[in-house]
Amino acid sequence: MGNIALNKTATASGYVAPFTPAKAVDGSATDPRNRWLCSTAPTPSGSVPPSWLCVDLGANYWVNRWVVKQMGLTGWSPSFNMVDYKFQGSLDDLTWFDIDSVTNNSANQTDRTCPARKARYVRVYVTKGLLTNTPFSSIAEFEVYEAPPTPNTLSALTITGNGAAVSTTPAFASTTTSYTASVTYDVASVVVSPTATDQNAVMKVNGNPVPRGGNATVPLNVGSNAVTVVVTPTIGDPQTYTITVTRASSQYLSGFTLKSGRNPVNYTPTFDKNTTQYTSTSSGLTSITITPTTEDPAAVINVGGTTVSSGQPVTLTVSGSTVIPITVTSNIGSVTKKYDLTVN
Structure with a gap:
């Protein structure tokens, strides 16, 4: 020069x-x-x-x-x-x-x-x-x-959530500095693993130093989360990579109740949001009223083809053995969880 x-x-x-x-x-x-x-x-x-x-x-x-x-x-x-x-x-x-x-x-x-x-x-x-x-x-x-500059780029960038790889859009390239990624509500944090092209460069994830070969755990809020990776080379100006990670809102029921008229109807097993199969057996039923509630009040619920809000009852006709699907779609991220209620 x-x-x-x-x-x-x-x-x-x-x-x-x-x-x-x-x-x-x-x-x-x-x-x-x-x-x-x-x-x-x-x-x-x-x-x-x-x-x-x-x-x-x-x-x-x-x-x-x-x-x-x-x-x-x-x-x-x-x-x-x-x-x-x-x-x-x-x-x-x-x-x-x-x-x-x-x-x-x-x-x-x-x-x-x-x-x-x-x-x-x-x-x-x-x-x-x-x-x-x-x-x-x-x-x-x-x-x-x-002085000739040293690289301020990443040679690799991976993200995992709950032990599984999280894909980015677009796929990683050292010259691309802006990415998006989506995870489900169950992923409360992601592990970000950057690798600098210059082995002597200093890396920081959301302001926290990350050694070469190391990683950083980033907690996620529901919705949009900005994750920054700043690469400061030995000689030259730093470069910032940004990953916008969207964490879906809850797609889970928090519970549901059954009634025949004004009378409560039992079901098994006891409700757990991760359990998706339930059974209710009663004699003489011709209809049943289901009142679902969700962890996120803004989630969209569909009960046997009828869309309802959290806490809103819906009455369905039943005969013999009837399987009633209950789906919950998250308000953010459009992730769906399906439950099945079999009424005998």
Whole structure:
């Protein structure tokens, strides 16, 4: 990758005309007239305040290499090279952080690779200037190079609920970041297992760190649940994958009663929402009134072909041995549970 500081806007703590900051980023490092030169006046105590040369890269970059070409490269004596200086970065030109530093320099050129940091503004921050005259700072050319990004993608993403695989729409692809999935009311949580393409990337599921090869359990409310997987690469910006998991509402009866006229009618076995087969045996019945109730009052109930609400009775004609189907369809997710009542 090329020098991203080339011909960008340059400023400085000061300069000696005609050696402006722009001359340190114009691509010319052999002509001693093409340089930035700064003179910093000592304080009354004799100390020399730092000087700096700053470049606005125009956008945020991850940078990991910087080059300072000094006066020794232009044919001057190495005694005109700077001694102590730092490579600093900033996202806002207000708050600065150190990226790298050089001390006791005598070389004609600094060309260093360092851990990548994100910055829009970069600068050479000089704490000790030219060896021969420390209040002066001079740079023939300042170069900055972008770090190649590492992948911020997932190579795999699986979801399970109650031990069974939960399919997503669309099927997983590393370049697809938005998915939907549906589960029944019985699935109160899902286990999300992401795998990052970059083995050194940091993964978080709904804000909680997940190690490589690990997983995260996400509780589900009835309805829509947003599950996010954020992948932060070693170098580069994070990427977010989103899975919208819809958990169906309850498709279960909470109970039902039987009557013949005003008289209660028994049935076996004792009601349990997971038991789907029931029998009632009585003599002389020609009709029976069934009053079903559901765990979710908004569920849709169908009793022998008649749609009713929770707690609403329905009377059906019976003769001999009659099987009466009772179906409950969840309000969210349209999941159906079927019960059978056999009336003898």
